[in-house]
Amino acid sequence: MSHQVMISTSGSVLLPPEAISNLCSNLIPLATLLTPNIPEAQHLLLYYTNPGVLPTAAFPIDNINSMADVVDLAKRLQEKCSSAVLVKGGHLPFLSDGSVARRQKGKAFVMDVLALSNGTVKIFSSPYIDSNNTHGTGCSLASAIACNIGFSQPLPTAVSNARDYISGAIAASYPLGKGSGPINHVHNIYRRPYSKGRFFDYLINHPRVAKIWNDYVNHDFVKKIANGTLSTENFVWYLKQDYLFLIHFVRAKALLTYKGTTMSKINECSTNLSGAIRESALHVRYCAELIPGLTEQDLESTPEAPATTAYTRYILDIGHSGDIAALMVSLISCSVGYQVAAKNREKEDSSVRTSEGNPFWKWIEEYASDKYAEETQVQRDVLEKLAEGFGVTQVEELVEIFRKVTEMERNFFSAAVEAKIP
Amino acid sequence: MSHQVMISTSGSVLLPPEAISNLCSNLIPLATLLTPNIPEAQHLLLYYTNPGVLPTAAFPIDNINSMADVVDLAKRLQEKCSSAVLVKGGHLPFLSDGSVARRQKGKAFVMDVLALSNGTVKIFSSPYIDSNNTHGTGCSLASAIACNIGFSQPLPTAVSNARDYISGAIAASYPLGKGSGPINHVHNIYRRPYSKGRFFDYLINHPRVAKIWNDYVNHDFVKKIANGTLSTENFVWYLKQDYLFLIHFVRAKALLTYKGTTMSKINECSTNLSGAIRESALHVRYCAELIPGLTEQDLESTPEAPATTAYTRYILDIGHSGDIAALMVSLISCSVGYQVAAKNREKEDSSVRTSEGNPFWKWIEEYASDKYAEETQVQRDVLEKLAEGFGVTQVEELVEIFRKVTEMERNFFSAAVEAKIP
Structure with a gap:
């Protein structure tokens, strides 16, 4: 790939005649593609037609009066040299009626003409962009075409994609310095704000989330479960509401399974679903131990608290309106948060075990167990794999979903501590 | 920001004593943060304690025997100099039990210790990564911390995020050249393969799509409508099946409207929905003109052809399992394809107008109309806006959805041409 400017945008001939002669005799025969602008094409055509009389100034562009003139120029030059042109x-912008725009007003499109060595011609047109930031456009176009050829794209595709890239780069440019500014070469490059495998960490450490997450996993409610100071009434209130929560949580996991479009994703989501059903059975047993005679039907007929309705229906709506990633993020704050909350309590000196008379300790044991850790790890792994492909907007949306569900988890715990049982 | 390597990974002291003295007296007092490795921290601490006796070789790292020793080192050095350390x-990797790993086997995690000038200490640990590609790790970490400080992150957050970035860069490195390879600085950078506003063009020009798209928008079925050579029976067959198609197409647009989570998106999707309902009314009128007495009920009771079932239920499943972007892509091949197909026929010499006796020409007029163009433009604009935030995996999935629906559009037209009406 080589790019040599022969005549500048302002019309100056930048190469002496001997250099042009050398270019035409030695370099161009080796080229796959020539990318002259109109004056350069005219200049080269003249050299090939009559090498003795090369002018020192550029041709005036105003002898080109139509799209057909540009096509003709490209075809004639291509016939003289062996490479594509x-x-x-x-x-030379055109008006929307296809005539040459001689004034700024009404400039509608520009066109490039590709003349291939097999005699065919391809016209590329694109909207005219009014911008001074076109410095390096020609070099960048030639480089982009060369790169696309390197990607095994056929020449017309390579040119078409390179033109799209350059249009985008001009449209996204910033006016830097004085005169013609540079085009923006990185206009379609993005940075994900987390490393591979660290999306969940990114979520919990996000400035909009970190405090809420900490309030949730170190909530007074969990501390009172761990040190046995929660009232049995409040624990039962929680177990009943959490049972109602789990009904919809399990429904959401069924919806998640539906959204898995490969058998491995379906399998992982369904394992997760089974885990949540088992968790709900555990709640029935806890309740029955604390209030002898309490049945599953009693649990199901409990009136739903506002915190329970808000949280569960929010998750289900995410499931209906969003994709598998959004639903997964809306579910994972609960799953992993319970694990972290229980694990944190295991380490605390103030914690009171079952053997020391804490009737609630088995709740901590359940969520700090290796089995539960395995289940949450599967969910985290699926999410981290998905996160390798997230776009920037998606990441922002997922942070907001995670923030909101984490807040609702915290509020759910608060409601459980504060519930006034008659 | 300045990064000066004092003692290399291999243990060589890279700065003469005078330079270290200068560093400590003149440069360090200006620094926000020092980022020494363990031997460098020991060396600096010795200078501050007793400037006269600086050794020329690095301290052996094996006098550090626990995590507490590293914490102690950081705190002592921080107390001597004014900046954070x-x-x-x-x-110095650790085993999972927290003891220093003296052999390769069992290395579990590494830790960095941040001692702040207010006396607090923060420990960062991360999994040990077995890699030789760690060239430039220190420089990159210091630069990343400086950048994060530039983003107004508090020092502990800046350090934590920089460590994540560096871990990701080591994990994603390639072994280049000999010896320690470089870390991969661009591990979380990705490129969208289209410029702003060009996502739809990217879809139709995609190597997996281009031919199918061309077969669809220039299908014999549409050419026969335009030149009036289609049999009335086949046109009626198409109108009936397309009426059945439109029922589910409208349902899918209702689902799309549900998935719009801002009032402006909801409004745009709903306008689109109204357009599709009006389109279906047009079908009833066409049919009634061609087969006098045919009613809407007759249309609805037409048996659904397999091509109709396949296409409509595929779209609805995308709607249920995917997000708004996936559903929009599954709908737009039909909307824009009809416009392109009709516009292409308007330009053709072989086309036969209504005034020239073509009873089907109004179909071309409808889809080539300015009103229809406006409706498709709204959809394209919404999609292009969404496309600015797509991730790489998402783009791949959307290309496949678009390919599949375009193929089904083509098959639908083929079924209409080939239908044998008894």
């Missing part, structure tokens, strides 16, 4: 018409 | 323990 892309005549760049960036400095 | 991050002692980097990358060369």
Whole structure:
């Protein structure tokens, strides 16, 4: 790949005649594609027609009066040299009726003409962009075409994609310095704000989330479960509401399973679903131990608290309106948060075990267990795999979903501590 | 930001004593944060304690025997100099039980210790990564911390995020050249394969799509409508099946409207929905003109052809399992394809107008109309806006959805041409 500017945008001939002669005799025969602008194409055509009389000034562009003239120029130059020719018409905008725009007003499109060595011609047109930031456009176009050829794209595709890239780079440019500014080469490059495998950590450490997450996993409610100071009434209130929560949590996991479009994702989501059903059975047993005679039907007929309705229906709506990633993020704060909350309590000196008379300790044991850790790890692994492909907008949306469900988890615990049982 | 390697990974002291003296007297007092490795921290601490006796070789790292020793080192050095200190323990991996790993086997984690000038200490640990590609790790960490400080992150957050970035860069490195390879600085950078506003063009020009798209928008079925050579029976067959198609197409647009989570998206999707309902009314009128007496009920009771069932239920499943972008992509091949197909026929010499006796020409007029163009433009604009935030995996999935629906559009037209009406 080589890019040599022969005549500048302002019309100066930048190469002496001997250099042009050398270019035409030695370099161009080796080229796959020439990318002259209109004056350069005219200059080269003249050399090939009559090498003795090369002018020292550029041709005036105003002898090109139509799209057909540009096509003709490209075809004639291509016939003279062996390589393909892309005549760049960036400095010759057209009006929407296809005539040459001689004034700024009404400039509608620009066109480049590709004349291939098999005699066919391809015209590329694109909307005219009014911008001074076009410095390096020609070099960048030639480089982009060369890269696309390197990606095994056929020449017309390579040119078309390179033109799209350059249009985007001009449209996204910033006016830097004085005069013509540079085009923006990185206009379609993005940075994900987390490393591979660290999306969940990114979520919990996000400035909008960190405090809420900490309030949730170190909530007074969990501390009172761990040190046995929660009232049995409040624990039962929680177990009943959490049972109602689990009904919809399990429904959401069924919806998640539906959204898994490969058998491995379906399998992982369904394992997760089974885990949540088992968790709900555990709640029935806890309740029956604390209030002898309490049945599953009693649990199901408990009136749903506002915190329970808000949280569960929010998750289900995410499930209906969003994709598998959104639903997974809406579910994972609960799953992993319970694990972290229980694990944190295991380490605390103030914790009171079952053997020391804490009737609630088995709740801690359940969520700090290796079995539960395995289940949450499967969910985290699926999410981290998905996160390798997230786009920037998606990441922002997922942070907001995670923030909101984490807040609702915290509020759910608060409601459980504060519930006034008659 | 300045990063000066004082003692290399291999243990060589890279700065002469005078330079270290200068560093400590003149440069360090200006620093926000020092980021020494363990031998460098020991060396600096010795200078501050007794400037006269600086050794020329590095301290052996094996006098550090526990995590507490590293914490102690960081705190002592921080007390001597005014800036915060991050002692980097990358060369001192620990076993999972928290003891120093003296052999390769069992290396579990590494830790860095941040001692802040307010006397608090923060420990960062991360899994040990077995890699030789750690060239430039220290420089990159210091630069990343400086950048994060530039983003107004508090020092502990800046350090934590920089460590995540560096871990990701080591994990994603390639072994280049000989010896320690470089870390991969661009591990969380990705490129969208289209420029802003060009996502739809990217879809139709995609190598997996281009031919199918061309077969669809220039299908014999549409050419026969345009030149009036289609049999009335086949046109009626198409109108009936397309009426059945529109029922589910409208349902899918209702689902799309549900998935719009801002009032402006909801409004745009709903306009689109109204357009599709009006389109279905047009079908009833066409049919009634061609087969006098045919009613809407007759249309609804037409048996659904397999091509109709396949296409409509595929779209609805995308709607249920995917997000708004996936559903929009599954709908737009139909909307824009009809417009392109009709517009292409308007330009053709072989086309036969209504005034020239073509009873089907109004179909072309409808889809080539300005009103229809406006409706498709709204959809394209919404999609292009969404496309600015797509991730790489998402783009791949959307291409496949678009390919599949375009193929089903083509098959639907083929079924209409080939239908044998008894």
